[in-house]
Amino acid sequence: MAEPADTTSIEQPAAAADGGPLAGVAAAVLVVLSLAWVLDLHVRFGVPVYDEQPLAIAAGLSMLIAAAALALRLGGAWRWPVLAGGIALCAIMVAIAIRYPTLTIAAMMRPTWLIVVSSALIVGLLILVWRTVGLTLAAIVAVFIAVALFGERLGVPSMGFDYVSIYLLLDPNALLGLPLKVAVQIVIPYVLFGELLRLSGGGEFLTKLCLAAFGGYRGGGAKAAIGASATFGTISGNAVSNVVGTGIVTIPLIKRTGINGAIAGAVEAAASTGGQLLPPVMGAAAFVMADFLQVPYWHVVVAAALPAALYFAALFLQIDRLAARDGLHGIPADQRPALGEIGRKGAHFLIPFVALFVTLFLNQTRPELAALAGVASLVVVGAIIPFEGRRITPAVILESIVATGRSAAPLIVLTAAAGLIIGLVSLTGLGFSVAADAIAASGGSTILLLVLVALVAIVFGMGMPTVAVYVVLATVLAPALEQAGLQPIQAHLFILYYGMMSMLTPPVALASITAARLAGADPWRTSLEAIKLAWVAYVIPFLFAFSPELLLGGTAWGAALSALTAFLGIAAVSVAFAGYGRGRLTIRTRWLVGASGLALLLPPTLGAGALAANAVGAAVFALCLVRTPAVTAADSPLKRMV
Structure with a gap:
């Protein structure tokens, strides 16, 4: 690459x-x-x-x-x-x-x-x-x-x-x-939280905790990488930092379980990129989004929660089915930390997370003040309770401050340039004309307009980081989506999802390149494998574009039904891709399962026809699983390594 x-x-x-x-x-x-x-x-x-x-x-x-x-x-x-x-x-x-x-x-x-x-x-x-x-x-x-x-x-x-x-x-x-x-006032406090967590051993604790919790199961190294990246991503919201922070431990362990370097790097890259979607800290773009929409940040977090859960569920399902198909076991007990021991050593790291969540959601404090509440509690507990010999001292605080400034500076330079784009669009009125042209090009079809915006976001994402793609397209194309009938949060999250794929998509693919280096694999192949694993990120935006219930914007019943059919559809497509359900699937069965997954992915809120397709898809999926011969107990990779 x-x-x-x-x-x-x-x-x-x-x-x-x-x-x-x-x-x-x-x-x-x-x-x-x-x-x-x-x-x-x-x-x-x-x-x-x-x-x-x-x-x-x-x-x-x-x-x-x-x-x-x-x-x-x-x-x-x-x-x-x-x-x-x-x-x-x-x-x-x-x-x-x-x-x-x-x-x-x-x-x-x-x-x-x-x-x-x-x-x-x-x-x-x-x-x-x-x-x-x-x-x-x-x-x-x-x-x-x-x-x-x-x-x-x-x-x-x-x-x-x-x-x-x-x-x-x-x-x-x-x-x-x-x-x-947003970068100066909001992002910097969260970067400081992440740096303090890293230097105090909190990042290592999260990685080891996930290794202890998931490592013993089939594909355990990959599942631990997904869990660690998801957990650390709730704080950093930074794809490459996630890859470096967790991948340096998890990628070698993934390879040790029998997975090749390209897929090992792809798992880490896909999971770390998903950290930008996972609340409570979704990266700089989400904070910019909240200000764009003039809504409290926690509104964005709530809307993004269910799609993010579906994304990580898809990663887990794919790894589980691939590991089952290839008979890959977990990490032996002597090569992973004990859950109880690592929990006792690092339980104090939960206190800053609780402080952050309580101030951000229960008290609905400004996000930057919530971050400082997390920083303050982390400094206190980190100074009192060491983790594997590491304690927060004045020197550690100073180091974290310097590291934060160095890490935030490129973001601030980028957001200054993004501000130029917003100013120029406002000055020229270009946003209105582009929105009108986009609607005209789609012939008034919402689905064609969504495809057009998705393609533009992917192309832009090949040359720019997520926040830059988001700012450009939110300024120019989000109005077109809103004029087509999407709610503002739907339009902006749609753009964010496709913009974030620049972390996996060549030629930029910073997360994939970093993971490939750690895995000693070819960057091109790693990027392609990461895109395959993250396929659901290309689908979910279309689901919530037609089903706002997935953003928790409708009734509880509608949200539950939409989430259920989406999950079953993702599971069916994942099984079809892996070619393994309860056992190996024939080519014909894989096609049937894949088709049933597509039927299940139709949002049930579209009407009776979509509900009927969901029901048929669920029946076909269940029938294919039942009729597939199960592996015998002797061959089963389900057993946990002890």
């Missing part, structure tokens, strides 16, 4: 964006700034601050961190010029933050110096986006700028260069807008 020119992105762990001591200091300042803003210290001390002022400082610090990391990677003659450019960008952004109130007044006169500064900053930002995220996002921003400048040829209002450049820098709907605010 051709790898990206630069694989440091928002989805990579903190270590990927080091940048040296200068970047470390900037990273610490960035996190402290974020925490001070979250805690409203400026209000407590009576200091009037525009939101755009801390955002400008955070953007400048992140540009410096990204430039320092880029300078170290390039080395040679490029090192010092790139670093100097990063320092200059940071200094200018800090100056803009300090003078922001007066600059907004001066901007009305459009002075030449401000046009030059704005243009230089935007060019510098796009260069950093190109080198840290990829060319696609930078090119898309450049295209939108061109539309704003020369839009009259496309039937879109055009603006002068002076107006566009200043608008993009200073307007609260552009660079210093919503995506950047």
Whole structure:
């Protein structure tokens, strides 16, 4: 597989964006700034601050961190010029933050110096986006700028260069807008929680707990990887961090159970990517979504819960059937931790999770404050109770703060660029014309419109991380889905699902590439195997697009029935793919089971015809399972390894 020119992105762990001591200091300042803003210290001390002022400082610090990391990677003659450019960008952004109130007044006169500064900053930002995220996002921003400048040829209002450049820098709907605010104010506290959990041994505890719970069953290594990635994903919401954090332990164990390296890496990549879907922390895109929709974050979490459960159920079912078919056993007892022992050692790590859940859901606290509640409780219990010799100390806290800033900086650079897109779409009104064109291209057919949006999201996802795909398509195409009759949460989750597949889809496929490296496997094959395992992610969005009950938006009866038929359909298709039910299936039976699965996947809320198809599908599936000869006790892989 051709790898990206630069694989440091928002989805990579903190270590990927080091940048040296200068970047470390900037990273610490960035996190402290974020925490001070979250805690409203400026209000407590009576200091009037525009939101755009801390955002400008955070953007400048992140540009410096990204430039320092880029300078170290390039080395040679490029090192010092790139670093100097990063320092200059940071200094200018800090100056803009300090003078922001007066600059907004001066901007009305459009002075030449401000046009030059704005243009230089935007060019510098796009260069950093190109080198840290990829060319696609930078090119898309450049295209939108061109539309704003020369839009009259496309039937879109055009603006002068002076107006566009200043608008993009200073307007609260552009660079210093919503995506950047979400990254600085909300995402950083959750990244800090994840880093503290990792450095205190919490990540290792979650991995070992899943190994102890699932490792002894057939395909136990793969099931443990799914469980660990799902559990850790509830906090990190970061696909590649999940792969690195859990895969370094689980992938070798998966291979030891008889699964080849490509599939072992694919399991880890698919499960880790699913972490972006799993509440309570679903990655940066979900926080941006909540602000886009103007709803509390927990509304998004509740809506996403059932589809995420179906996704991970599909992964478990496929691994279970493949392991049963190939006679793969679990991990021997002497190669996995004892459940009781690991539970006693790390039970204290449950306290921060409880604190997070209670404040986020029961108290309905702002998500950033809920994260800080988790951080505070983790610091307390981690300082008092060690885990395998590791205790949270001031040094660990400082290390986690620096790691958080380094990890968050590429995301902040990316969200600043995403803000440019939102600002340009708002400025030109392009979103309305694209929505109208999309509806016209679909001929008024909702299903064709959904297919069109899905294809665009997949293509965009091949060159951009999830949050960038989401912001672009939510700005441009979500209105078309809403005009077609979808509820806003349906439209935005539909886009998020297809956008996240960039983590598995070549040529970006950062989760697959990382997992392939850990597994010593071919990246192309690992990516293809991951896509096969994650097939349900391509189906679920269509299910909840036609059945809002899957997003818990209807009656309890409708939600239960929709969930049941979806689960049975996923189970049937998984059995057909594996070719194994109670025993091996013939080719004809596999086709019948697959067809029954498709019938079961029809949302029952569509009407009597769909209900009839569900009933026939369930009957055919059950009949095929019953008529398949079961394996004998001697050959059965069902026994748990002891």
